[in-house]
Amino acid sequence: MKEILEIKNIYTIAEDDNSKEILKELNLSINYGEVHVIMGPNGSGKSTLANTCFKSPKYIITNGNIIFDGEDITDKSTDYIAKKGMFMSFQSPEEIPGVTIASFLKTIRSSQTDLRVNMMEFYKEINEKMQSLDMKKEYAQRELNVGLSGGEKKKNEILQMLMINPKLAILDETDSGLDVDAIKIVSKGINLFKNENNAVLIITHNTKLLENINVDKVHILVNGKIVKSGDRSLADEIQKKGYAEYLNNEN
Amino acid sequence: MKTNVDEYLDDNINNIYNLKADVDSEKYFGLTKEIIENISKEKNEPSWVLDIRLKALELYDKLEDPTWGPDISYFDINKIATYIKHNVNEERSWDDVPEDIKLIFDKLGIPEAEKKSLAGVGAQFDSEVVYHNLTEKLKEQGVIYLNFDQAIKEYPELVKKYFTKAVPLTDHKYIALHYALFSGGSFVYIPKGIKLDLPLQSYFRLNEKGAGQFEHTLIVVDDDASMEFIEGCSAPGYNDLNLHAGCVELFVGKNAYLKFSTIENWSRNMLNLNTKKCYVEENGKIEWIMGSFGSKVSMLYPLSVLNGKNSKCEFTALSFAGKGQNLDTGLKVVHNAPNTSTIVNSKSISKDGGICTFRSNVLVKKQATNSNMTLSCESLMLDSISRSDTIPVNTLENNDLTFSHEASIGKISDKAIYYLMTRGLSEIEAKALIVQGFAEPISKSFPVEYAVEMNRLINLELEGTIG
Numbered sequence: 001m002k003e004i005l006e007i008k009n010i011y012t013i014a015e016d017d018n019s020k021e022i023l024k025e026l027n028l029s030i031n032y033g034e035v036h037v038i039m040g041p042n043g044s045g046k047s048t049l050a051n052t053c054f055k056s057p058k059y060i061i062t063n064g065n066i067i068f069d070g071e072d073i074t075d076k077s078t079d080y081i082a083k084k085g086m087f088m089s090f091q092s093p094e095e096i097p098g099v100t101i102a103s104f105l106k107t108i109r110s111s112q113t114d115l116r117v118n119m120m121e122f123y124k125e126i127n128e129k130m131q132s133l134d135m136k137k138e139y140a141q142r143e144l145n146v147g148l149s150g151g152e153k154k155k156n157e158i159l160q161m162l163m164i165n166p167k168l169a170i171l172d173e174t175d176s177g178l179d180v181d182a183i184k185i186v187s188k189g190i191n192l193f194k195n196e197n198n199a200v201l202i203i204t205h206n207t208k209l210l211e212n213i214n215v216d217k218v219h220i221l222v223n224g225k226i227v228k229s230g231d232r233s234l235a236d237e238i239q240k241k242g243y244a245e246y247l248n249n250e251n
Numbered sequence: 252m253k254t255n256v257d258e259y260l261d262d263n264i265n266n267i268y269n270l271k272a273d274v275d276s277e278k279y280f281g282l283t284k285e286i287i288e289n290i291s292k293e294k295n296e297p298s299w300v301l302d303i304r305l306k307a308l309e310l311y312d313k314l315e316d317p318t319w320g321p322d323i324s325y326f327d328i329n330k331i332a333t334y335i336k337h338n339v340n341e342e343r344s345w346d347d348v349p350e351d352i353k354l355i356f357d358k359l360g361i362p363e364a365e366k367k368s369l370a371g372v373g374a375q376f377d378s379e380v381v382y383h384n385l386t387e388k389l390k391e392q393g394v395i396y397l398n399f400d401q402a403i404k405e406y407p408e409l410v411k412k413y414f415t416k417a418v419p420l421t422d423h424k425y426i427a428l429h430y431a432l433f434s435g436g437s438f439v440y441i442p443k444g445i446k447l448d449l450p451l452q453s454y455f456r457l458n459e460k461g462a463g464q465f466e467h468t469l470i471v472v473d474d475d476a477s478m479e480f481i482e483g484c485s486a487p488g489y490n491d492l493n494l495h496a497g498c499v500e501l502f503v504g505k506n507a508y509l510k511f512s513t514i515e516n517w518s519r520n521m522l523n524l525n526t527k528k529c530y531v532e533e534n535g536k537i538e539w540i541m542g543s544f545g546s547k548v549s550m551l552y553p554l555s556v557l558n559g560k561n562s563k564c565e566f567t568a569l570s571f572a573g574k575g576q577n578l579d580t581g582l583k584v585v586h587n588a589p590n591t592s593t594i595v596n597s598k599s600i601s602k603d604g605g606i607c608t609f610r611s612n613v614l615v616k617k618q619a620t621n622s623n624m625t626l627s628c629e630s631l632m633l634d635s636i637s638r639s640d641t642i643p644v645n646t647l648e649n650n651d652l653t654f655s656h657e658a659s660i661g662k663i664s665d666k667a668i669y670y671l672m673t674r675g676l677s678e679i680e681a682k683a684l685i686v687q688g689f690a691e692p693i694s695k696s697f698p699v700e701y702a703v704e705m706n707r708l709i710n711l712e713l714e715g716t717i718g
Contacts, residue, residue: 099688
């Protein structure tokens with residue numbers, strides 16, 4: 001099986017605090033066609049992991065390599081990594097006033113291709129994808145994340161994922177703060193996206209989002225390190241017992 | 252809508268603004284009584300106009316530079332070509348305009364826009380107007396749209412009634428300079444009850460090195476009439492200082508409406524000391540739209556005098572100051588009658604050490620009861636070396652009014668840039684998108700071709716390819 005993402009022995013510190021490693025000795029390997037889940041207590045480094053893959057300026061990799069789709073991207077820029085096919089759904093996506101969702105998606109599409117975007121087809125595609133996420137057509141004309149509810153923002157992230165159609169989608173706590181119906185729509189979006197030629201990395205606190213998704217692997221992240229990996233039953237076990245066992249192991 | 256400008260910009264924007272025409276010309280440098288008499292003679296003016304010029308010259312020599320705002324002490328009138336006579340006439344057909352000059356206006360998209368979306372066009376090249384035209388239908392309705400020098404000759408009484416009445420010679424040093432040297436510009440008269448469906452546009456192009464441009468624009472919108480006027484300004488870049496000291500006098504009658512849009516993209520060697528004033532009568536409305544991108548230093552604060560009951564002023568402005576630019580702009584408004592209202596929406600963007608200052612000066616007279624002022628000023632700085640200031644001065648002589656002033660100054664968000672970069676936009680593309688979004692509420696008030704051009708100017712500005 002071919003690997004889409006391979007994180008090798010990564011150590012990460014925060015840009016503004018080099019006193020402590022947030023990720024240490026982290027190894028993770030995801031194959032094409034797989035869905036992986038990362039679970040862990042607050043502050044264990046889950047979001048740092050997502051942002052490290054994307055080379056966020058807030059974090060510095062002090063050791064290790066990240067191989068994405070066969071290329072070492074450890075020294076690449078955020079936009080390069082995105083163009084290569086990585087996507088991330090943000091926990092709290094930024095508001096961009098004055099830019100409509102439709103024009104934003106068009107800007108992204110234009111940057112992805114040298115060809116002129118066919119507006120008719122493009123709008124048809126947006127409408128179809130919005131419909132599948134139970135989003136009203138009018139949302140396309142709303143300003144990007146401005147005045148959107150938590151649920152609307154998350155759906156908007158999933159809409160972007162569907163429009164961009166990346167090779168690897170990292171979903172950072174996309175389910176947090178969502179009601180049951182919204183979670184169902186998000187998992188529907190993930191299933192619409194998922195195929196044998198891409199992969200999904202879900203970062204989550206709870207297992208509700210996973211109910212309708214085929215999960216290949218679950219990893220437990222504690223203090224910046226993956227302390228245990230297993231199949232989906234590991235997620236269920238965490239849901240029941242919590243992280244206490246792993247926290248103790250670590251100390 | 253894809254315009255001529257738009258298509259051309261796709262290929263090569265830099266060259267438009269930097270195009271220079273090689274035209275035979277006669278130049279006067281500096282400011283003396285003799286030069287002024289010569290200009291007046293060249294123009295074959297009536298003596299009352301020369302009298303105004305000479306009086307203005309006296310005032311210019313007496314008046315001092317402003318003691319506030321950007322430093323312009325390096326300005327030397329003797330290095331400015333105060334009058335440039337190209338050996339060309341004003342034409343009614345673009346075909347008759349000399350090829351070199353026509354090419355520049357073509358590239359700026361003016362003749363094309365005239366065909367599609369304008370009721371009349373004036374085009375000024377340095378000191379003189381090279382093209383002026385108005386549709387026959389409007390001429391029949393009594394609309395006057397002429398180059399200002401021409402209007403003095405054809406409608407002396409009408410011009411006399413309004414000329415210097417909004418902006419007196421004594422206003423400040425650079426308006427005295429303007430009246431001493433004024434040349435070209437437009438005169439517009441919209442008779443009672445006439446409503447124009449399409450805008451008139453005057454384009455001011457400065458071509459010569461070291462040139463000064465002193466156009467005078469006078470617009471009278473009579474009672475119950477309405478119109479939109481667009482002025483565009485640009486110049487190629489030179490190392491020598493250029494000067495723009497234009498003057499705009501506007502008169503909006505009872506129940507009349509005037510939208511006055513300016514998109515200014517002077518080159519970065521331009522000292523832009525422009526003066527604009529508008530009188531608004533009962534139920535009348537002036538709407539100012541101002542886009543300031545160019546110039547080395549700008550000092551421009553349009554004044555609206557709300558003279559009649561229920562008269563209104565709406566002011567929408569966007570400034571973008573890059574490296575070496577000091578854009579000192581704003582507005583003044585005098586509420587002179589009851590139930591008058593002012594709405595101000597201003598945004599500024601500064602980068603690479605550029606300075607944007609927004610001054611608002613609101614005077615509400617005692618008699619202006621039940622009046623309303625809503626001011627909003629937002630600034631965005633793209634780095635920590637740029638500067639942005641908002642300086643409000645409010646004089647409220649009665650208590651029966653509603654006043655609100657919101658000002659916010661912010662730095663572009665690194666988080667937002669990162670968010671957009673995770674979608675595959677480069678850092679520059681991400682910044683441009685944020686800036687365009689910030690400017691959007693203003694740019695949507697611009698004429699459509701200019702809104703497109705403005706977004707391109709923002710992109711270019713961020714790529715650092717001009718200036």
